[in-house]
Amino acid sequence: xxxxxxxxxxxxxxxxxxYLQSLPRRVVTVYLPLLVFVIVLLFPFYWMTITAVxxxxxxxxxxxxxxxxxxxxxxxxxxxxxxxxxYPGWLLNxxxxxxxxxxxxxxxxxxxAYAIERLRFSGARQVGLAVFLAYLVPPSILFIPxxxxxxxxxxxxxxxxxxxxxxxxxxxxxxxLLMGYFRSIPFELEExxxxxxxxxxxxxxxxxxxxxxxGLISAGIFAFTLSWNEFIYALTFIQSSENKTVxxxxxxxxxRSDVYEWGALMAGALIGSLPVVVLYSFFVEHYVSSxxxxxxE
Amino acid sequence: xxxxxxxxxxxxxxxxxxxSLLADSRNALGFGFMLPAAALLLVFLTYPLGLGVWLGxxxxxxxxxxxxxxxxxxxxxxxxxxxxxxxxxxxxYTISASILKFALGLWLALILNQNLPFKSFFRAIVLxxxxxxxxxxxxxxxxxxxxxFSILSWALMExxxxxxxxxxxxxxxxxxxxxxxxxxxxxxxxxAITLLAGLQTIPxxxYExxxxxxxxxxxxxxxxxxxxxxxxxxxxxxxxxxxxxxxxxxxxxxTRGGPVNATHLMATLSFQRGISGGQLGEGAAIAVAMIxxxxxxxxxxxxxxxRRKWQQGGGD
Numbered sequence: 034x035x036x037x038x039x040x041x042x043x044x045x046x047x048x049x050x051x052y053l054q055s056l057p058r059r060v061v062t063v064y065l066p067l068l069v070f071v072i073v074l075l076f077p078f079y080w081m082t083i084t085a086v087x088x089x090x091x092x093x094x095x096x097x098x099x100x101x102x103x104x105x106x107x108x109x110x111x112x113x114x115x116x117x118x119x120y121p122g123w124l125l126n127x128x129x130x131x132x133x134x135x136x137x138x139x140x141x142x143x144x145x146a147y148a149i150e151r152l153r154f155s156g157a158r159q160v161g162l163a164v165f166l167a168y169l170v171p172p173s174i175l176f177i178p179x180x181x182x183x184x185x186x187x188x189x190x191x192x193x194x195x196x197x198x199x200x201x202x203x204x205x206x207x208x209x210l211l212m213g214y215f216r217s218i219p220f221e222l223e224e225x226x227x228x229x230x231x232x233x234x235x236x237x238x239x240x241x242x243x244x245x246x247x248g249l250i251s252a253g254i255f256a257f258t259l260s261w262n263e264f265i266y267a268l269t270f271i272q273s274s275e276n277k278t279v280x281x282x283x284x285x286x287x288x289r290s291d292v293y294e295w296g297a298l299m300a301g302a303l304i305g306s307l308p309v310v311v312l313y314s315f316f317v318e319h320y321v322s323s324x325x326x327x328x329x330e
Numbered sequence: 331x332x333x334x335x336x337x338x339x340x341x342x343x344x345x346x347x348x349x350s351l352l353a354d355s356r357n358a359l360g361f362g363f364m365l366p367a368a369a370l371l372l373v374f375l376t377y378p379l380g381l382g383v384w385l386g387x388x389x390x391x392x393x394x395x396x397x398x399x400x401x402x403x404x405x406x407x408x409x410x411x412x413x414x415x416x417x418x419x420x421x422x423y424t425i426s427a428s429i430l431k432f433a434l435g436l437w438l439a440l441i442l443n444q445n446l447p448f449k450s451f452f453r454a455i456v457l458x459x460x461x462x463x464x465x466x467x468x469x470x471x472x473x474x475x476x477x478x479f480s481i482l483s484w485a486l487m488e489x490x491x492x493x494x495x496x497x498x499x500x501x502x503x504x505x506x507x508x509x510x511x512x513x514x515x516x517x518x519x520x521x522a523i524t525l526l527a528g529l530q531t532i533p534x535x536x537y538e539x540x541x542x543x544x545x546x547x548x549x550x551x552x553x554x555x556x557x558x559x560x561x562x563x564x565x566x567x568x569x570x571x572x573x574x575x576x577x578x579x580x581x582x583x584x585t586r587g588g589p590v591n592a593t594h595l596m597a598t599l600s601f602q603r604g605i606s607g608g609q610l611g612e613g614a615a616i617a618v619a620m621i622x623x624x625x626x627x628x629x630x631x632x633x634x635x636x637r638r639k640w641q642q643g644g645g646d
Binding site: 059063066067070071073074075077078080081084092093095100101137138140141142144145147148149152153154155157160164167169170171172173174175176177178179180181182197198200201204205208233258261262264265268269279280281283284293295298299301302303305306309310313314317320321324325 | 620
């Protein structure tokens with residue numbers, strides 16, 4: 034919310050002193066570097082897409098076919114992926130796990146953020162700091178002890194292993210983000226409601242939550258993307274092919290000893306990326322604000 | 331009749347009174363509201379953190395609890411050349427990737443901060459590498475770095491710049507450069523977009539005033555942009571450094587630590603020894619060895635952020 038307001042402001046003065054720059058100078062200092070950046074940043078996606086629809090013959094014959102283009106596009110790799118591998122199952126697993134982990138984390142984060150930011154119980158500041166520190170604990174140092182725990186709890190190789198461990202990085206992030214949103218809601222609204230006899234629960238559900246819908250969306254899609262992209266826990270806690278998530282499945286099941294099915298691999302990477310990219314394209318503003326918001330607070 | 335009703339009445343009133351007292355008490359309500367998040371984090375974050383430290387002092391293996399063996403794991407690692415190589419690799423990887431990400435990210439942010447047509451479109455496009463699952467984009471890089479069919483080798487050979495294929499992931503030096511390049515590719519958008527948000531909070535009037543005072547373009551950047559951007563640079567780079575230092579996915583996909591351990595990071599070595607090799611205790615010890623570095627990075631940035639208070643004349 035704060036970010037969109039801030040991005041609007043510079044546009045009021047129409048680029049400031051931009052008119053002082055001549056066009057050739059702008060081409061060299063702005064447009065040319067931007068073009069290079071965009072090409073470099075997008076090339077892997079182009080390469081992924083073009084490989085996914087390229088017949089195997091063209092893929093390895095650079096002498097007769099220009100590798101940057103595809104002469105006879107084919108859906109063979111995608112067909113193979115969807116019908117001859119467990120890929121659809123991995124997609125379903127990833128969707129279920131990400132959605133469940135996101136809801137669980139949002140639920141916990143809403144209460145925690147409201148308590149820290151508005152109930153101001155004794156020690157709320159310290160708890161807020163602890164939540165921030167929890168966000169800095171990386172999965173790479175937790176996966177070994179967590180794997181022991183997951184095994185002892187009998188969750189090994191079940192979706193619950195991931196649904197319960199993803200909140201370790203989602204809850205701190207969502208709480209931190211929502212704290213920022215709750216802070217922007219005027220105290221007066223809550224005071225009015227308190228005077229009118231509303232309970233804390235009513236204030237939370239009828240006043241604070243409706244006002245922080247943008248924040249909830251930001252936290253939600255961000256959490257969903259983070260769980261969709263998670264790799265190390267999914268690699269460690271899941272063993273059987275049918276329980277794998279997309280990133281793990283593509284890497285461990287589609288790569289067979291020495292024959293690289295590049296077409297199928299790229300198709301798998303492409304289709305696995307699409308859901309988050311589509312989600313992202315619908316909520317770019319929320320996405321940017323949650324990313325910058327989490328850093329700025 | 332009257333007696334019994336008088337005897338019954340106080341009971342619900344005490345109950346409801348204590349309930350409303352509870353609801354009014356910040357601490358009781360705060361405790362209740364914190365419970366779900368606290369339970370999740372204590373059970374799945376704090377406890378494993380402690381368990382990890384404990385495992386580092388045991389000889390636990392997969393399927394066997396292990397007994398306390400003191401600092402034996404650490405003594406073993408101290409004499410282990412591969413461990414020290416992984417520490418060196420991690421530092422090299424983190425430092426060079428972070429510097430590149432910062433320089434290129436800042437450059438891109440400055441470009442995007444110009445008055446461009448389709449500005450929000452470019453901003454959306456630029457963030458894509460960061461949105462897509464790392465493993466999946468890393469697989470694309472794997473194909474780009476293929477020893478036989480690398481598109482980069484082909485393009486450079488067509489242009490006549492090189493005369494034989496580059497062995498991107500097979501040669502130690504090339505492999506290090508390749509994984510750093512892939513990490514920078516993925517990290518630039520995050521740095522650029524967060525710094526862009528910081529740039530947009532700097533008022534244009536400061537630039538105009540400095541220009542009237544005769545400041546050059548470099549001076550505008552050095553004395554207006556940079557000081558005002560420092561706080562957000564500090565926090566962005568802290569996050570970037572932490573995530574690069576603990577990176578696992580990219581290496582696991584591209585090289586699995588090879589060739590001859592030249593790209594093994596501490597996280598991948600910890601996975602290789604702890605999970606693939608089954609030596610949970612040793613793997614945990616390697617993971618614990620990462621903690622001092624992380625703490626150092628956090629403290630460094632904490633004091634970096636403290637500076638901002640007096641820089642901006644106290645308070646926000």
